[in-house]
Amino acid sequence: MRLLVVEDDAGLATGIGFYMEREGYEVIHAGTLRDAAKKLEEECPDVVLLDLNLPDGDGLDFCRNVRKTSQVPVIMLTARDMETDEVQGLLCGADDYLTKPFSLAVLKARLDTVMRRSRAGNCMDPEEEAQETADRENQPELVGGGIRLLTGKMKVYCDGKEVDCSVTEYRLLQYLMENCGQVMLKEQILAHVWDNSGSFVDENTLQVAIRRLRRKLNDDGAQPGHIRTVRGMGYIFTG
Known part of the structure; x- marks a missing residue:
């Protein structure tokens, strides 16, 4: 499974990448929304971990734009822990919402759950x-x-x-x-x-x-x- 981590905190992104690669994921990192949009198109990830506070914009707007053309699963990672923030994130099209700090084991469980739900929509070969x-x-x-x-x-x-x-x-x-x-x-x-x-x-x-x-x-x-x-x-x- 190919995972796109959109996170400007290099230390956190490295930690997530190390853990998820050990769990069998291929991890791609983007530190800005501009880079994320490019890698989403070029790398075709199976799932996206999306921070909301990025240097060049808001992850909510990015998720809205993604949903106009793609149903790739999106899990939001953020320090925003108000219930209204979570509701807003889900209404923008996110499949799940995880607040910081979080356990990497919990993140892995959420990823596995989202991937099970989206499996029916994954691309298949012609046969x-x-x-x-x-x-x-x-x-x-x-x-x-x-x-x-x-x-x-x-x-x-x-x-x-x-x-x-x-x-x-x-x-x-x-x-x-x-x-x-x-x-x-x-x-x-x-x-x-x-x-x-x-x-x-x-x-x-x-x-x-x-x-x-x-x-x-x-x-x-x-x-x-x-x-x-x-x-x-x-x-x-x-x-």
């Missing part, structure tokens, strides 16, 4: 892609409340218009639609969509993902939408 397509052709589609999810093609339509969903958003919607009419506990959703090993990401990540998904499905906050919150329990897809 693998053809086989994947053949395997999915006969899989059913899920339909409810004007939403149509094609399980064989990882596509989502709302009222006939295609919705641009990330891999995580797709998996979240699919899980809720497969259990239409049932209240899915937060713990169940976290285990299924994020981490089957039991090392859950922060619950706030789920709330932000639900918010982003609702927005893409045109759920009006003033009216009951496709995905409803069951206070103190979890969420239900009502169709």
Whole structure:
């Protein structure tokens, strides 16, 4: 796996690089956003660790720009530890958010989790892609409340218009639609969509993902939408 570390602290970047290379990652370093943009295009990393405070700009803006053209997983690393900062980071398209100081072992676990989630979206060689397509052709589609999810093609339509969903958003919607009419506990959703090993990401990540998904499905906050919150329990897809 190729890891792009966008961090202007040379000591921290070196420490992360040494540890992650020992864990089997190929590590690429960028100390500025300009360098990061260049290496993102040239090196095609599998995952990005992104500091927010860089000499030539804000990592939030960089993440927004990345999301316009790419779904490469992004984990934000930052000293900003306010809940509003984390929410802002996730809304910008980050897959996870880790505050400094942090354990390298925890970072490795977060990276592994994000990579498991994005594996379905990774590029395949032509033979693998053809086989994947053949395997999915006969899989059913899920339909409810004007939403149509094609399980064989990882596509989502709302009222006939295609919705641009990330891999995580797709998996979240699919899980809720497969259990239409049932209240899915937060713990169940976290285990299924994020981490089957039991090392859950922060619950706030789920709330932000639900918010982003609702927005893409045109759920009006003033009216009951496709995905409803069951206070103190979890969420239900009502169709």
